[in-house]
Amino acid sequence: MKGRYRNLSIRKKILLAILAFSLLLVGSTTAITVQISRNTLKNQLIYNRKMSTGWLQDRLGLETKDYVNQFYSFEVNKETKSIIMDWCKTGKNLDYTSKLQLISAMNTVISMDSNINSIELYNLKTKQVLVAKRSKADMEEAEEKLKFWEERDKSLQTNIVFKRDGKEIVIAHQVYDFYENVPVALITMKIRPYEIQDILENIKTTEDESVMLFNDEGELIEADYSKSDSKIKTFDFADIMKRFRAGKEQEFYYKDNFWFYRSVNRGKLVILFAVPGFVITNAMRQMLMAGLIIAGIAVIISIAGSVLYSGIFSKPIIALAEKMQTAMINSYSEEMPADRKDEIGVLQNSFNLMMERNQRLIKQEYQSKIEKREAQVRALQAQINPHFMHNTLQTIGGIALEKNVTKIYDMTTSLSDIMRYSLNFTREMVCLREEIRYLQEYLNIQNERFDNRIEFEVQVKKELLEYVVPKLILQPILENSLEHGLINKAGAWRIQLKATLTKENDLLLQISDNGIGLSKERLGQIKDILGKDAGNALKTSSHIGLGNVHSRIRLRYAEAKYGVTIESRPGEGTSVCVLTKAIKENKNDIGESSDY
Template sequence: MKGIYYNSSIRKKILLVILVFSLLLVGSTTMITVLISRSTLKDQLIYNRKMSIGWLQDRLGLETKDYINQFYNFEVNKGIKNVIMDWCKTGKSLDYTSKLQLITAMNTVISMDSNINSIEIFNLKTNQVLVAKRSGADMQAAGDKLKFWKDREKSLQTNIVFKREGKEIMIAHQVYDFYENVPVALITIKIRPYEIQDILENIKTTEDESVMLFNDEQELIEADYSKSDSKIQTADLAKVIEKFAKGKEQEFYYKDNFWFYRSVNRGKLIILFAVPSFVITNAMRQMLIAGSIISGIAVIISIGGSVLFSGIFSKPIIALAEKMKTAMINNYSEEIPSDRKDEIGILQNSFNLMMERNQRLIKQEYQSKIEKREAQVRALQAQINPHFMHNTLQTIGGIALEKNVTKIYDMTTSLSDIMRYSLSFTREMVCIREEIRYLQEYLNIQNERFDNRIEFEVQVKKELMEYVVPKLILQPILENSLGHGLINKTGTWKIQLKAMLTEEDDLLLEISDNGIGLSQERLAQIREILRGDAGNALKTSSHIGLGNVHSRIRLKYPDTKYGVTIESQTGEGTTVRILTKAVKENRKYDIGESSDY
């Protein structure tokens, strides 16, 4: 199989690779998308049902409070309450005035709510009931009408009770004598169920769902059952309610249904919402079908695209390979071997040959640039020596005439160290410690010239002494300070050297003096020179100092951020900053070399 693959044409290989990767990508992406979408859609459908039953809970809560307020109207109104208490506690018959007052209050409630069919006030002592309907009002014997109340468990609440009576929903409220804490009357309101039926129907998303309303005795008050599944009507609803009552969950899956449970007004009503599992599945089916269609289209596009692009990609490679093969046969007798037998193998042979030639040319070019750079550096270094040695020899001659032999010896020693350091080309990079030692020898000589007016301050941490810089980059800066900034200044000449690491871990050297500074025109001229290329110092002999240092750093590190910058204020002094790479010295110093300054 491996041999067949390697010996196949480049077009077949590209086709196979693109096809495999595209099909894997499309298949995995489609599968993951379908799984995530299915889970998300399922969660969304369940969440929608939670919102629906939550809305129903709030709506029925408001309805319950409205009827509680209706009952409290009979107890808050002192005249009505006194009539009820006088009639129900004494056992006397209602006189005409009291009866009329009660009937008027009952008819007022009925007229204000179109859902109310009748209101009844039961006298628990005499077993009488005053009934007010839309057609009229009369006093009747209670008979068996109170049986539902007498059979009700004493532990259940009596504030507001719902009961189903045929086509009506009865709502009952017991009136107490709070002084003796005994019940004296029972008020019932019978309502049409149509409004509640509309409310239950409105929360259903499909006809396959069922919503049921129970009272606190788990008796069915109203329901809107599924139109397609009769099993929900015969399900063991008591077990479902009991499961909800015992647990803290308000939703769970049981017997092929998602069940949702809510309690209204502290258990006075119980809502049970059943959503068959196939409702959720059917809702997701369209999404799954759409996903399958999109996946199939993506596979077809992947196959077609693989065939198309494999031809597009391989055609120029094949043509190039044929040309390269011809050129090799015509121009070269020795063939570079290759393990591949297809067009890529041909490209490899030609590429190897071209790489060999390119490497040879690059090596030659690179060596030429190195030699040119070294020649530039040596020329830059050589420019410093004649001028400095001339001034030094003049100073030594003056000392020989005016001072003793010891001074001549010291000066000669310093000059010898300086010459040995500056004329040695064995190392291009030196540590800051050596540069500072050289500067001190240089300033020893210069102080003899200028009557010890020079104060040189070094602020370089011990660990920074080990970092390396191009050789002889600090002395030209100091020479410029003496020759241009300090020579015409009276008093003490102060030169300060600082070294620090920047936030980007580059090495920054800062040399400042308290000289007379530069004019803005002169400062602009120097900056213009520094903005030139790395060969300016060689071409412009009148600006050896800064141009020399700047060019050497730019030759060493071509990045434009490295080099020399200058700031100066007339009468306040000049500051030169040298930014270079932070590179630590690896060599060990000879015995006797000090690391402290």
């Protein structure tokens, strides 16, 4: 062999040497490139599913919180909560007025969500149920309807529970008497599953994947199964979820499937996402075959062909891998060229589509948060104290009995001005001058009620009257002073309003009274309430005025320094400070001034 090589021409020797070198170089280079590309592609495809599962977890978390807020709307409203407690604790039949008020509250929730078919309010003592549907509402006997709740494990949570009932999803929430710590009522909503079905379908990249949704008891709530593999339905999902709970990993490979697991809202819902192994393999198969063919052609043709085809083959994959590693969803604007028709073009198209879909979903989520925040502001602003209206009407009736026509006229005028001002929702911001004028009309009525015992002092410089504040921001504080601080105090009642600019150029409003003050324990409770986030304001059953004011300011200005603070000493009085941004009135922003 050695002698034959020596006898070959130099051209053949070079050719053999080039072929040997090209075989070694191209073969090893191709093998390394294919292996790296294969691993990169596999990891990226799995990472895409992780992102999709994480997005589904966040989306279902928002949906769960929305339904929790809808349930709490029945408990936040004092009058509704009082009716429920009276009916469910005493076992008395609902009178017509109370029944109508409950149905009205239930119909309000139904009308705000097109997915809700009905709402049912169960009396756990009498086993009666008040059912409100879109077409009618009536009182029924619970009979077997409560069986699912009575058979539920008592150690599980009762805040929000999901069950499947035929074509509907039942969402349940138990109402407690917190003083005695006993359940008194159960509220359920029956919803259409179409929105959840759309959400599950949207996270699937191929029809071969399956996504399942379970409740905290391991029961299937909704699923979107693979169109090609019917065996997925026979899996022991309880065993799979047990494996996930036993370990720290949220994804693993088991029985020819990649499994992804997520817990929603501390286990109230559980997501299982199954991706068959062949989905990942098929996505890489064409790319691997093309690599082998190109490598063979490159060795046969020449080193130049090998280098050329190697460059053509590897360059777009490397570019795509780098783009995948460095691209940020929120700043991704330049799409990768996707004019190829082979597997690389499919991968480029898939990547562009994934980034576009994720950007769209993020925008939808942000828009949903903005709309929810605006709705919270409107809801907080729209609260009206029915006790004040009731007491006002009683006062007018008493004056009417005395036949004092002038006083009746003054009271009616003040009440008309108050209603016109408070029920006008076209503006959220008003100048301080208008807010003080509203307080004076309010105190005119209260002074008739309390025999002119209230002395109201305003210490506000003229230039500060043109600064704007959130509408109805002071009246709840004034009302708290009367109802909790002055009502049990003998002698004159003095309330003082001060307005100043701080060193940081913020507007500080201070309302002080000479009432009986608050105990240290009660003051600490109120400070704890004010220390919570703005979304918890509507959950407060007492001193809701302070929570209302604090939450409206915090929802408008995110800085921690803004909001309400309170100080009080027993027997000396209470002082409430409201810190907000100092902004002068701009008619283009808040609309034309009213007549006040």
